[in-house]
Amino acid sequence: MELTTAEENYLKAIYHLSDGGKKSVATNDIAAEMNTKPASVSDMLRKLGDKEVIEYRKYYGLQITETGKRFALQTIRKHRLWEVFLVEKLNFAWDEVHEVAEQLEHIQSTLLIQRLDSYLNYPKFDPHGDPIPDEFGDVRARPRVQLNEMEIDQTGQIVAVKDSSAAFLRYLDKVGAYIGARIKVLDKVEFDGSLEILVDQKKTLFMSKDVAGNILVLQS
Amino acid sequence: MELTTAEENYLKAIYHLSDGGKKSVATNDIAAEMNTKPASVSDMLRKLGDKEVIEYRKYYGLQITETGKRFALQTIRKHRLWEVFLVEKLNFAWDEVHEVAEQLEHIQSTLLIQRLDSYLNYPKFDPHGDPIPDEFGDVRARPRVQLNEMEIDQTGQIVAVKDSSAAFLRYLDKVGAYIGARIKVLDKVEFDGSLEILVDQKKTLFMSKDVAGNILVLQS
DNA sequence: ATATATATTTAGATACACCTAAATTTAAAA
DNA sequence: TTTTAAATTTAGGTGTATCTAAATATATAT
Ligand SMILES: [Mn+2]
Ligand SMILES: [Mn+2]
Ligand SMILES: [Mn+2]
Ligand SMILES: [Mn+2]
Numbered sequence: 001m002e003l004t005t006a007e008e009n010y011l012k013a014i015y016h017l018s019d020g021g022k023k024s025v026a027t028n029d030i031a032a033e034m035n036t037k038p039a040s041v042s043d044m045l046r047k048l049g050d051k052e053v054i055e056y057r058k059y060y061g062l063q064i065t066e067t068g069k070r071f072a073l074q075t076i077r078k079h080r081l082w083e084v085f086l087v088e089k090l091n092f093a094w095d096e097v098h099e100v101a102e103q104l105e106h107i108q109s110t111l112l113i114q115r116l117d118s119y120l121n122y123p124k125f126d127p128h129g130d131p132i133p134d135e136f137g138d139v140r141a142r143p144r145v146q147l148n149e150m151e152i153d154q155t156g157q158i159v160a161v162k163d164s165s166a167a168f169l170r171y172l173d174k175v176g177a178y179i180g181a182r183i184k185v186l187d188k189v190e191f192d193g194s195l196e197i198l199v200d201q202k203k204t205l206f207m208s209k210d211v212a213g214n215i216l217v218l219q220s
Numbered sequence: 221m222e223l224t225t226a227e228e229n230y231l232k233a234i235y236h237l238s239d240g241g242k243k244s245v246a247t248n249d250i251a252a253e254m255n256t257k258p259a260s261v262s263d264m265l266r267k268l269g270d271k272e273v274i275e276y277r278k279y280y281g282l283q284i285t286e287t288g289k290r291f292a293l294q295t296i297r298k299h300r301l302w303e304v305f306l307v308e309k310l311n312f313a314w315d316e317v318h319e320v321a322e323q324l325e326h327i328q329s330t331l332l333i334q335r336l337d338s339y340l341n342y343p344k345f346d347p348h349g350d351p352i353p354d355e356f357g358d359v360r361a362r363p364r365v366q367l368n369e370m371e372i373d374q375t376g377q378i379v380a381v382k383d384s385s386a387a388f389l390r391y392l393d394k395v396g397a398y399i400g401a402r403i404k405v406l407d408k409v410e411f412d413g414s415l416e417i418l419v420d421q422k423k424t425l426f427m428s429k430d431v432a433g434n435i436l437v438l439q440s
Numbered sequence: 441a442t443a444t445a446t447a448t449t450t451a452g453a454t455a456c457a458c459c460t461a462a463a464t465t466t467a468a469a470a
Numbered sequence: 471t472t473t474t475a476a477a478t479t480t481a482g483g484t485g486t487a488t489c490t491a492a493a494t495a496t497a498t499a500t
Contacts, residue, residue: 448495
């Protein structure tokens, strides 16, 4: 069975909103995520239901099916592999890749993806630290915590960002936070939850709770 | 102004059929080239006329405009750059690239094409020997003749193929003809126009007039 | 438990890209 | 110069993906 570009995009959004199929998803949330109207989402849900990639009960959200998960993971795999390609080979900055990958992920050719994967040396994570599913849809997830939830004196390594918007990524570039950086929580302000962080044992950095909430850390 | 994927494909076909804008093009020929019906072509011609990428007079063919040429050459540039990428970097065979490039050529990102061009070291020709227009749409055309039109004892170098179908390219692979090969016409059969060719001073090769007509040679 | 608010779906349109069948126009032949 | 044939366009229709406005169902509050 073949999915259209629009169907692939919806399914990917549903996969993310449902936390990998764990939660049920609401029409309005999909509309918000996809920048469309709820009426358009209803239409699409019926179609996705007919194709059995979701289980759809009118008025009561939906669940992504196993088939649906496979399709979603396939698209996510392609998206992230292309992001690696753009950064590693074409010198894109990590805040410039998303839009283009959003298009490239829909190119249909299994050979292309196999070759791309091999050419990139089978990367396990994309430029934002997100894991790349293998060709069978298996994802090796790392245990990661939001930086704002860490306690004073705890240490770890930045492994991913939750928000991949250009604005956020450029902010991180500016202050010198990057994937792979070793960090330590020096202080936490009770009042607003903002933090003081030591980066790579040399640089201190202040950030709001909001920013810290979008930085994911592998604790050590 | 933006063109849709379908519009880009039509415009590219029109550019090729019109020999780069020199000849006027017929509806039926476009339909044949695009594997659609003449009625669908008429629809599209009206749209392309409205967008002023062609000059369309009902019942009397059409001419591609200067704007149209620029768009067509841009798509052709992208197609050929991607073909180079697939062959040079992802080890595709030259008969495997067309379908994928047909999709990749529609990805919209000027940065992507600039970077790809630079990454590939500004190639001047694609894997089939066709010239790659530069970012301004300028094409450096080489003077080339069809192999079947060469005379006995004339020499040259294979620089391109006219037919890029997988069947033809695999046939060339099998007999050992390739872009860059130095050739000499050893004999021509009056009766059917078939030829005997010396390849790289060591291998002789018999081919029909039909095959030779699809091989383009830079004479020396 | 009834009324109100919110979420969701349906109805009815539009734009795109295609199709078949019928009408029309131009080109070719008698 | 009619007639016939071929090329082309128009009419009417389908499927996809969107929209706004209206209807309906579920959830929340009084
Ligand atoms: Mn996408
Ligand atoms: Mn990413
Ligand atoms: Mn194409
Ligand atoms: Mn080519």
